[in-house]
Amino acid sequence: MTKVRLLGHRQNRAVLHDLFPDTVATDGAMLTLGGVSAAELVAEFGSPLVVMDEATVRASARAYRETAPEALIAFGTKAFPNVAILRILAEEGIGADVSTLGELRFALAAGIDDGARLVVHGNNKSDAELAAAAEHRSLLVADSLEELDRARAAGVERMLVRFTPGIEADTHEAIRTAHHGSKFGLPPHDTLEALRRAPELEGLHVHIGSQLLTPGDAKTAVDWIATFAAKARAETGWTWRTLDLGGGLGVPTNEDESALPIRDYVGIVLEELERACALHRLELPSLVFEPGRSLVARAGVTLYTVGSVKQVASSTTYVAVDGGMSDNPRPALYGARYAALLANRADEEPTEVYAVAGKHCESGDVLIDRVTLPAGPRRGDLLAVPSTGAYTLGMSSNYNVTPAPAAVLVGGGSARLIRRRQTLDDLLALEA
Ligand code: LLP
Helix, strand or coil: CECHHHHCCCHHHHHHHHHCCCCCEEECCEEEECCEEHHHHHHHHCCCEEEEEHHHHHHHHHHHHHHCCCCEEEEEHHHCCCHHHHHHHHHCCCEEEECCHHHHHHHHHCCCCCHHHEEECCCCCCHHHHHHHHHCCCEEEECCHHHHHHHHHCCCCEEEEEECCCCCCCCCHHHECCCCCCCCCECHHHHHHHHHHCCCCCEEECCCECCECCCHHHHHHHHHHHHHHHHHHHHHCCCCCEEECCCCECCCCCCCCCCCCHHHHHHHHHHHHHHHHHHCCCCCCEEEECCCHHHHCCCEEEEEEEEEEEEEECCEEEEEECCCCCCCCHHHHHCCCCCCEEHHHCCCCCCEEEEEECCCCCCCCEEEEEEEECCCCCCCCEEEEECCCCCCHHHCCCCCCCCCCEEEEEECCEEEEEECCCCHHHHHCCCC
16 A cells, blocks of 8 residues: 555645545555545445544544643534544543534533533523533533523533624634624623623633634634733633633645644644733633534545536536535535545546536535546546545435435544444434
8 A cells, every 4th residue: 555646746636635634545546544445435334425534533633632731622523423533532532512412412422421521502502401511510601691691590600601802704704703793602892791790700712713724813812812801800800710712723625725733723822822811911721622623624535426427518527426415515505615536546647627516406516616537537436525524424414315424434444334324214214
């Protein structure tokens, strides 16, 4: 097996390689992940298939833990809600950020049942969710004044308040979360009111958005929240003990994007916090980070099987695959652009431009507008789409009564199922 082949002769192939998990390699013409060939994976587990590389998940977890060893790192479970992945992360010392009872059940099933490792979120928490936060003694992030009162009444002991500073993060507008008018958190005036009302509040939370490819906005958020903490101290006497900086670090999904490595990003944020605390003479609070995407995105590769190949215009040939917006809605929702290669022809030079269509009954179901593949993709070829470990399967739907794909974990030359494929019987069982 060799890594060199995937690098190919052209510079952009090296970048394509970087979108894949750490263990990607080729064996002859065949792509391998975690030491297992793509063809074997699909033969055993079916297609489409989400393949998660254990080594990459663990390495990402370690990058957070080693750069911020004192902080609680709570996985943004929504990025890939899966018990086996939560278990692996727990082994690496990572907790869970959950935003529904469902995500909480998954975290508990993975053995993350110590309240000190659980953060409960949500902009509209139900009574049951507040009661569960109290029962598990987790940290709860209050999202409104009304919820703060309800959470206290429910017996929640450890609480942060979510602060919305009014930052337009440089990302898709659907995943900005701390701008003026956001549905999340409290604007500065109401945050102050929360601190007056509940002086026992342990600290503040801020999450400005997701898929942040540069650190500038995260630094601004740190500056603003420290300035706010100083103002709150001056006006109310309250001081923070805990600061939760949310998630947000982006992961490239195509060759034109780049993002900071985890260690660099966390290092920059920590440095900015130290600087801001010194400036305002604030104590350094204990820290929480809630990374979702950056822990799992690059670990995931989706394998599809090519079906129909159809030229519809002189410049457009569609390569249709056996999945689409039901297993990855991100291109349709956020205009996300993905890269791909033919996993069973990984030794061939990509020379022709194609569009990759999903199989769903609408024109918007195009997974990739433009991708360079070896000439002449054929029925039965395997298409590998890297950087699909976050917000793909976790956001899947059953559109067109399509069962959700299976997920497998690879490493050390073997693969095991971590989520079985849905069946039509599963879907039919819900019908009355
Ligand atoms: N903490 C809070 C409070 C959040 O709302 C989120 C994500 C995270 C942490 C994790 O953020 P991350 O590190 O993954 O950026 N479906 C969208 C992303 C939505 C993110 C929602 N909140 C996508 O596919 O891009």
